[in-house]
Amino acid sequence: MALTGIQILKMLPKTNCGECKFPTCLAFAMALAAGKAELDACPHVSPEARAELSDASAPPIRQLAIGTGDYEVRIGGETVMFRHEKTFFNKPGLAILITDVMDDAEAEKRFAKLSLYQYERVGLTLRPELLALKDTGHKDRFLDLVKKACGTPYGIILMSYDAATMKAALDIAKERRPLMYAATKENYEEFGNMAKDYGAPLAVKGEDIEDAAALSGKLAGMGLKDLVIDTGQRSIREGLYDQISIRRAALLNKNKLLGFPTITFPCEMTDDPMKEVLVAASFVAKYAGIIVMSDFEGETLFPLLLQRLNIYTDPQRPMTTREGIYPVNNPDESSPVLVTCNFSLTYFIVSGEIENSRVPCWLCVMDTEGLSVMTAWAAGKFVGDLVGAFMKKCGIMEKVHHKRVIIPGYAAAILGDLEEELPGWEVLIGPREAAHLPAYLRTWKQ
Amino acid sequence: MAFEIPKIRYTGKIEEIVVGAGQKAVRVGGSGCYPFCRFEGEMPNPPKIAFEVWDHRPEDWQEWAIEPYRDVIHDPVAWAKKSIDVYGAEMIALQLKSADPNGMDRPVDEAVKVVQDVVNAIDVPLIVWGTANDDKDADLLRKAAEVCEGKNVAIGPLSEKNYKQIGAMAIGYGQVVMASSPIDVNLAKQLNILLGNLGVPDEKVLMDPTTGGLGYGLEYTYSVIERDRMAALTQEDVKLQRPIVCNLAHEVWKTKEARLKREDDEKMGDEVKRSVLMESVAAMTLAFAGADILIMRHPESARLVKEMIGELMK
Numbered sequence: 037m038a039l040t041g042i043q044i045l046k047m048l049p050k051t052n053c054g055e056c057k058f059p060t061c062l063a064f065a066m067a068l069a070a071g072k073a074e075l076d077a078c079p080h081v082s083p084e085a086r087a088e089l090s091d092a093s094a095p096p097i098r099q100l101a102i103g104t105g106d107y108e109v110r111i112g113g114e115t116v117m118f119r120h121e122k123t124f125f126n127k128p129g130l131a132i133l134i135t136d137v138m139d140d141a142e143a144e145k146r147f148a149k150l151s152l153y154q155y156e157r158v159g160l161t162l163r164p165e166l167l168a169l170k171d172t173g174h175k176d177r178f179l180d181l182v183k184k185a186c187g188t189p190y191g192i193i194l195m196s197y198d199a200a201t202m203k204a205a206l207d208i209a210k211e212r213r214p215l216m217y218a219a220t221k222e223n224y225e226e227f228g229n230m231a232k233d234y235g236a237p238l239a240v241k242g243e244d245i246e247d248a249a250a251l252s253g254k255l256a257g258m259g260l261k262d263l264v265i266d267t268g269q270r271s272i273r274e275g276l277y278d279q280i281s282i283r284r285a286a287l288l289n290k291n292k293l294l295g296f297p298t299i300t301f302p303c304e305m306t307d308d309p310m311k312e313v314l315v316a317a318s319f320v321a322k323y324a325g326i327i328v329m330s331d332f333e334g335e336t337l338f339p340l341l342l343q344r345l346n347i348y349t350d351p352q353r354p355m356t357t358r359e360g361i362y363p364v365n366n367p368d369e370s371s372p373v374l375v376t377c378n379f380s381l382t383y384f385i386v387s388g389e390i391e392n393s394r395v396p397c398w399l400c401v402m403d404t405e406g407l408s409v410m411t412a413w414a415a416g417k418f419v420g421d422l423v424g425a426f427m428k429k430c431g432i433m434e435k436v437h438h439k440r441v442i443i444p445g446y447a448a449a450i451l452g453d454l455e456e457e458l459p460g461w462e463v464l465i466g467p468r469e470a471a472h473l474p475a476y477l478r479t480w481k482q
Numbered sequence: 483m484a485f486e487i488p489k490i491r492y493t494g495k496i497e498e499i500v501v502g503a504g505q506k507a508v509r510v511g512g513s514g515c516y517p518f519c520r521f522e523g524e525m526p527n528p529p530k531i532a533f534e535v536w537d538h539r540p541e542d543w544q545e546w547a548i549e550p551y552r553d554v555i556h557d558p559v560a561w562a563k564k565s566i567d568v569y570g571a572e573m574i575a576l577q578l579k580s581a582d583p584n585g586m587d588r589p590v591d592e593a594v595k596v597v598q599d600v601v602n603a604i605d606v607p608l609i610v611w612g613t614a615n616d617d618k619d620a621d622l623l624r625k626a627a628e629v630c631e632g633k634n635v636a637i638g639p640l641s642e643k644n645y646k647q648i649g650a651m652a653i654g655y656g657q658v659v660m661a662s663s664p665i666d667v668n669l670a671k672q673l674n675i676l677l678g679n680l681g682v683p684d685e686k687v688l689m690d691p692t693t694g695g696l697g698y699g700l701e702y703t704y705s706v707i708e709r710d711r712m713a714a715l716t717q718e719d720v721k722l723q724r725p726i727v728c729n730l731a732h733e734v735w736k737t738k739e740a741r742l743k744r745e746d747d748e749k750m751g752d753e754v755k756r757s758v759l760m761e762s763v764a765a766m767t768l769a770f771a772g773a774d775i776l777i778m779r780h781p782e783s784a785r786l787v788k789e790m791i792g793e794l795m796k
Binding site (some may be wrong): 118119120152153154155157245246249271272273276277280281284285288289310311313314315317318321322333334335336337338339340342343345346347349351381384385388391392467469471472475 | 485487488490518519521542584585694696697698699700701702704705708709712736737738739744748749750751752753755756758759760762763764766767770771782786787789790793794796
């Protein structure tokens with residue numbers, strides 16, 4: 037992918053003049069290869085070498101943004117085929133389709149869904165981001181929708197193949213950095229020029245992957261950089277093959293024509309809204325940049341948002357939950373007190389099992405830097421004196437009138453130290469597995 | 483010039499394993515490519531769905547999860563038969579929940595009796611899933627292997643603590659084992675090596691990577707399966723060339739998001755469709771990672787996933 041230091045050195049002046057603040061051209065080349073220096077630091081590099089180097093250092097898949105402000109949706113910029121190889125960076129934007137044949141009530145309802153369907157999940161907000169406005173030949177109605185969309189904060193996709201309609205829409209929405217959909221064989225010159233004039237990202241729609249690549253090549257030749265690819269494929273199997281092909285072509289073959297994020301249309305691939313969710317889930321796992329859905333309902337959107345969260349969680353970084361006291365099932369002053377670590381998964385599973393038990397509890401989550409109980413204990417971050425100090429300062433002692441605390445079974449070894457740290461308190465050893473919490477809690481006696 | 487999909491060079495192949503006996507025996511695994519990438523390799527067997535049946539009436543299932551099985555939920559034999567006859571189950575996964583020492587702790591003999599009754603009543607392959615308590619399973623699954631003689635059932639989970647006892651009986655009675663490891667490639671490999679040393683044939687081992695629910699650690703399972711497959715198919719790691727089974731139903735259905743009703747939180751939408759989709763999205767995601775057997779609960783989730791797999795295998 038990236039050039040090595042030696043390859044870069046060959047393109048440098050090799051004068052070791054030191055003006056770049058590195059002692060030699062080799063040192064500078066190594067720093068460039070490691071991404072620790074900018075080519076601009078060298079005043080003597082030739083224009084040809086500059087072009088070649090900046091080309092080689094460009095990311096294999098273009099990252100671009102649609103929308104502005106809080107709803108700026110970044111897509112592309114991916115560097116791996118599998119999330120465990122590094123991480124997936126930019127989760128696919130989820131769009132709801134709104135067409136110019138929908139009446140006002142239906143359109144309003146759909147606009148409103150983007151604010152309605154937002155879900156809080158420990159410090160994160162799960163939400164869809166995009167409106168896909170589709171022109172089917174009713175220009176005035178379409179432009180009316182564009183105006184309405186500009187009154188919302190969401191990202192906008194303008195869907196029209198007609199240059200005059202697209203231009204009118206861009207005049208309304210130009211401040212919002214909308215995605216233009218789409219340039220085709222027939223209209224790409226006009227659409228390419230408009231995208232340039234308005235500084236808007238542009239989707240290409242091919243008849244197949246080859247055709248799409250040819251179009252992106254023509255548009256890149258016109259100087260456009262922010263492109264999005266639709267291969268036009270609407271069969272589920274072939275659509276998936278295309279996603280895999282594009283990602284592989286960009287990353288493994290350095291194919292510049294396909295080095296762009298993609299847009300997919302589960303809304304055009306099935307009539308069954310349940311199945312549409314599974315098609316969309318396939319595209320979340322396999323490489324879509326944007327996923328356009330026929331509609332959102334709580335029951336269809338929520339599972340998809342959860343899956344997107346899972347797939348796009350950075351595997352290099354443990355997810356953490358904020359330190360503090362979490363009341364579960366409306367506890368009171370006599371309810372049991374449990375303490376655990378702040379690895380998000382631990383928190384989710386433990387709080388979920390407490391909820392299942394229906395026993396009111398206080399769950400005290402201590403900052404262990406995202407380590408799980410056993411790891412935190414082994415690393416000296418979930419030990420008697422630290423847990424004791426946390427129990428004293430977190431405020432749980434003002435919330436209950438008993439003096440008993442349940443610790444995770446895997447941290448049983450801290451019992452002695454913790455009792456020493458918390459005089460008068462009884463430390464109880466809970467189960468090792470969260471799944472056994474409901475049975476354990478049901479035996480809790482006042 | 484025609485565009486060619488950049489191909490992966492595969493050097494390995496997943497073992498093909500037969501579960502069950504007779505006409506309705508099922509083949510799983512056998513893939514020589516990443517999941518559904520049939521443009522560049524063989525995927526002879528689509529992922530299979532096993533319908534779960536509990537050995538005892540479940541206590542805390544949602545009403546809408548009970549509904550499809552309401553008339554049979556107290557009777558594992560009738561439940562299994564209904565899953566096959568009415569919902570088209572191609573495999574049954576009998577979950578020996580009632581034997582769990584942290585729950586009802588039913589004696590081994592009673593649970594084994596259920597296994598025997600079910601295996602004798604059905605003609606599709608059976609998966610016998612124990613309690614995940616090492617000691618209890620050592621006894622329970624050994625006896626389960628015995629009473630299922632000749633049926634070529636899959637039994638598990640086997641851990642590093644009890645693989646010897648259960649593995650030996652599985653060899654003796656010709657059963658398939660499910661080697662379980664806690665979301666870790668190296669531990670999975672190690673257990674497969676230990677089973678090999680014990681004498682369990684390669685074509686009798688399935689892997690259980692430990693399955694997290696949607697929103698509850700699914701990504702860990704997803705990535706460990708992808709790593710297993712990458713090692714097995716492209717890095718000649720023969721000890722990881724085993725089909726993968728994901729026991730996902732309970733992990734999804736026990737979560738609060740699968741329990742909340744619309745009336746509790748309007749924006750969560752219809753609870754039946756939501757939980758069905760949570761189960762089927764989790765199953766599809768795992769299938770994309772490389773799962774070969776998906777243990778599922780709701781007939782509608784199973785139908786949706788089967789249809790999607792059918793589209794991808796066209």
